[in-house]
Amino acid sequence: MPSRRGFLAGLLASSVTPTATWADVGAPAYLSAGKDALGLFVMAGLSAVGEVLFRHPLPDRGHAASAHPTRPEAVAFARRPGRFADVIDCRSGAQLARLEPPEGHHFYGHGVFSPEGEVLYTTENDYTRGAGVIGVWNAGDYRRIGQFSSGGIGPHEMLLRRDAPGLVVANGGIETHPESGRAKLNIPFMRPNLSYLSLSGEIQHQMELPADLHKNSIRHIAVRSDGAVGFAMQWQGDLGADVPIVGLHQPGSAPRLMAEDDPRLRNLNGYGGSIAFSGDETALAVTSPRGGVVQVVDCTSGALHAEHALSDVCGLAPLKDGFLVSTGTGIMAQIGTEVTTLAQAPLAWDNHLIALSSAASVPRQP
Template sequence: MTTRRGFLASLLAASTVPKLGWAAAGDPAFLAAARDANGSFALYGVGADGADRFRIPLPDRGHAGAVHPAEPLAVAFARRPGTFAVVLDCVTGETLARLQSPEGRHFMGHGSFSPDGALLYTAENDFVTTRGKIGLWSRADGWRRIGELESHGIGPHDVQFLPGGQVMAVANGGIETNPAKGREKLNLPVMRPNLSYLSLEGELLEQVELPADWHRNSIRHLAIGPDGMVAFAMQWEDEPETAPPLLGLHRMGQEPVLAYAGEAEHRLMKGYVGSVAISRDGTQVAVSCPRGGRVVVFDTSGALLQVVPRADVCGLAPMGAGFVLTDGVGGLLHLEGGQLTPLGARARAWDNHAVALRA
């Protein structure tokens, strides 16, 4: 029979067992969802050398993921407007939980762990009220939903934490949708995207809106620099002959900077950015344009540095001193120092995003 002293000793021993890190999952540099050649879907962990570290089956098409800051756990989100997300053990491949959005809601394909890994924050659409929500899910409570915050806009697509972990940035795309109408956009003439900064309690700390001429430039994806600069990527929801800027740069308390690459290049970007990433040293910002078949790199003042042609490129994440790129025909490439290096090709179609593990 277990004694009280024995029980306490075993509890202490369990509390001191070191938790597995990402090295136990093969030390991947980034995660990305893909559709395999046989039509199945999976989440892959990929090393800096381009080699697969693991493959975990997904129930349907994925979009983006959230990686735990310390442990080999990941959350794969369904493609918008999906209603499921799966919490995965990237060592064993086990599905630890399947999250279901509440009735009248759907996930927007993105989420983020709190810096301590205790909570998962999910970008959600309340299509009954058209108000954006940020769902809160507790790991300690078995991944139970424990609350929600207002996103302070319509159509929150992405949510990320600033350095320090006390402020979150939310990309409110401004587009009203309803699953009953598929991916139809319901409010384009009056859409008003914004970038909102929230406290952990959901208080609106600051909000940035675009100039009136660009009110149809939907703010979609975020990347956070080491100094707290937020890069926000956009997609244009108006006449295709217009060539708006598709990348914004912002620091709290300052005016946003819209990055210009020149009218000719903006037309070649075709009004759509698929992903955005900031280099580890915080000096470069890259955006992928799958419709335009290119990756465009800027410095943090918004000045154009480089354009890299690549058909159907979309996934983008910081890696080394540069970026890793994925495309829809299985290509993997490393962009660094102005040089593009192939890392191999796979018999799969990489999905929209690559998610880097935190440095």
């Protein structure tokens, strides 16, 4: 049997062994997927000014990521209809686990940890039933421990609510099947919604768009500190129509469609790639890689008060002063009264910038 002295020494050692944190990898402010000059796919951690702090390989194209709230671990999700989600130790780049959805499911590119980091939730397509599913995983060993309905079809981005415990899910409404590639199978009948769910899957609120906008797929979301949800849409109808691409919603109320009468909406080319609140939460921005623009709307008036041209722009996250955006040409830029390039990397940044905190502080550039 171990001696009392040995037992106490072991207890003391375990009590002082430091727990790894995000500070051990340079305290990144953002995560993003990308592709390097050799065509290899990576997930990178970025500083508050968009500089690459670390990069680790992915087996295929990534879409978005989810950062554990305390441990320097990130889950990098495959682009739809991918079936991998790699859990990466951001200190070493080691693959801690590879999540694979059940047979008949694929991931939708997004996921989120519970507030304490004990559970990971993933958006999935059960294509055998044409139904949206939220997968539930134990974040200690990354075993799948359950699932529940997303409240709709085609769940894409999902975030934690900030006004109450729970999740908010952007159900895009589009049915797909891997045998049809990325083809959209139900456009005439699609019904996108925002679903507000408890952490155990009960539907608490749902919001649907007016019937004439049922082809406006709700894809990406941002959550304000008061619980309001900004949402970005992707229009599946005639591109000759000027349709709103940005909305604002509070549970239990009707959605507010932003800048819906502004002719500059057509510059988005019917496509919202990412959405974010500004650091002071007074504005919402949306990116459009198809239109090559970033548009900023005022949350109070709903008016479009700024538009900036930027080629292949998609990633978007809040800054204390404005927004940070990323492009497929490797640029990280600050969006304020003008566009200021902060960093340039030999990487084609993919769709999303994932903030590790609600807002990052970036010094104003001259």
